[in-house]
Amino acid sequence: MKFSGTESYVASADLSLAVNAAITLERPLLVKGEPGTGKTELARQVADALGMEMIEWNIKSTTRAAQGLYEYDAVSRLRDSQLGDERVHDVANYIRKGKLWQAFEAGKKVVLLIDEIDKADIEFPNDLLQELDKMEFHVYETGETIRAKQRPVVIITSNNEKELPDAFLRRCFFHYISFPDEETLRQIVEVHHPGIKDSLLTTALTQFYEIRDTGGLKKKPSTSEVLDWLKLLLAEDLDAEDLKRGGANALPKLHGALLKNEQDVHLFERLAFMARRER
Incomplete structure (x- = not known):
C-alpha cells in the first residue's frame, strides 16, 4: 500500500x-x-x-x-427495567x-x-x-x-x-x-479550477501571498480560502485588470473570502488611508 x-x-x-x-x-x-x-x-x-x-x-x-x-447507557436500562422490558437482562443491549x-x-x-x-x-x-x-x-x-x-x-x-x-x-x-509555495498552489488550483487563465491566476496569487505576508494580520488566509476566492472571481467573470489595487483601494476584490475578521479588514483600510496621506 x-x-x-x-x-x-x-x-x-x-x-x-x-x-x-x-x-x-x-x-x-x-x-x-x-x-x-x-x-x-x-x-x-x-x-x-x-x-x-x-x-x-x-x-x-x-x-x-x-x-x-463505547458508552454505557445506564439511563435507558433503568427506564426499561421499570417498564419490564426483557432487553434489560442483557447489558450488551445498552452498550x-x-x-x-x-x-x-x-x-x-x-x-x-x-x-x-x-x-x-x-x-x-x-x-x-x-x-x-x-x-x-x-x-x-x-x-x-x-x-x-x-x-x-x-x-x-x-x-x-x-x-x-x-x-x-x-x-x-x-x-x-507547510503552507504550499506558489508552484504547488498552482497545481492545487489546477485540480479545482482547471483551465483558469494564467494572467488571472498570476495576479490573484501575487495578491494572495502579499496579503499573507502583511504584518499584523490576525488570521492569514489559507489554501481553502484562496480556492473559494478564485471560485468567486471566476463566477463574477473578473480578469487580471479587475484585480488591480491602488493605495486608496487596498482591500482585494471580494475580500470577504480571504479576510475573516474585522481586525484584518481594518488593517487594510488603515493601509489605504496611510497611502492616501502620503500622496
Whole structure:
C-alpha cells in the first residue's frame, strides 16, 4: 500500500513519505498545520487511494476519550427495567460502540481519522495511549476484550491550539504540512479550477501571498480560502485588470473570502488611508 496523492489531492513528496512511513511502522500519523491546509481531507484521500472505508471521529472540547471506545447507557436500562422490558437482562443491549470499536471490529483495514485532537482536554491524548498502542480495550460491563481484527491506518490532525503530551507524541509519526509555495498552489488550483487563465491566476496569487505576508494580520488566509476566492472571481467573470489595487483601494476584490475578521479588514483600510496621506 503506497500513497502518492490522488487526482483531486496534490500531496507533496514529503507528505506522501510521511503517510507511507506511518503505514509501514503501524503508528498513528499526527498531522499538524495551519487550518485550511488539507489535514482532514488528507485522511479522506488516503482512504480513497488505498480503497479503504474511512471512520471519522470529530473531536470537540467536551469529547472524552472513553466515548471513542463505547458508552454505557445506564439511563435507558433503568427506564426499561421499570417498564419490564426483557432487553434489560442483557447489558450488551445498552452498550453503544464508539469510533475506535467500529474501526477495530471492521472486517477490512480502514482509515480512522481522529480530527482536531487538540480541541479536547489535555488528558485526552494520554487516555488513548494504550488503546492506540495495543489496539485493544476492555469493556467492563460485559467483561469482553475488543481487539482490532485489522490494525487501522490512524490519522490524527491538530491545529496546534495546545501542546500534546510527550508520551503521546512518542507513539506517533509526525508531519507538519507547510503552507504550499506558489508552484504547488498552482497545481492545487489546477485540480479545482482547471483551465483558469494564467494572467488571472498570476495576479490573484501575487495578491494572495502579499496579503499573507502583511504584518499584523490576525488570521492569514489559507489554501481553502484562496480556492473559494478564485471560485468567486471566476463566477463574477473578473480578469487580471479587475484585480488591480491602488493605495486608496487596498482591500482585494471580494475580500470577504480571504479576510475573516474585522481586525484584518481594518488593517487594510488603515493601509489605504496611510497611502492616501502620503500622496
